[in-house]
Amino acid sequence: MNKPSYGEIYNLLFQNYGPQGWWPINNEYKKRKNLTNEEKFEIIVGAILTQNTAWTNVEKALDELRKNKCLSVNALLQTKKEALAAYIKSSGYHNQKAERLKIVAEFLLEHPIEELQAMPLSDLRELLLSVKGIGPETADSIILYAFNKPSFVIDAYTKRIMGRIGISGKGAAYEELQQQITQTIPQDTELYNEYHALLVEHAKRFCQTKPLCQNCILNKGCEKKIG
DNA sequence: CGCCAGGGCCTCA
């Protein structure tokens, strides 16, 4: 089998794993059309906290922030950085992330959620990237999950899987890989959301640091197949 | 015990 296309990879993953339903996760707001501003804010905070960190550790940090009534722009601004760091300790890099939460709160004070929501995707992305502590993946996560606009999220798993299969040049830059993928699939928020979640699921099940290629559903077209 | 997790910034060539 030749290398699968990005569309074929998605179909294979979806057929095997089914819908993942990521951020915004299950419950209430899946039924509604739009997220509340509070929910969007929480997703932004989560996007910062989850940088290079397992989501389970982030959930604890979010719970602590909530318990201490720090899940609002004003609360983040008024709470001492050291206190924030203590609340989010479980998410790792807590000193750095406390600083970033402060910076993001300042940013949201100047650019409220409503203003960001109304911006064209490219302008929004550029603006988010100008914030210290928000890099390409965090920006795309915020755009996709909080603002429900089609910005494809490239993470370490995406790079690993696409790199191993061989359809992205090894060491491909973020925007380069992002363009390769989005040029060949429909531009659709739900699709981007589901695709990224499926890649994460696949990386966790099979395409680990030490890959489990024997039972991998993508192994036929994979250059790095082992065994 | 070692490895790695839904990155990004800074430094230095």
Place this chain on the structure above:
DNA sequence: TGAGGCCATGGC
């Protein structure tokens, strides 16, 4: 402009 060091806790 790209590679390397740094940030740090929790799960396995």
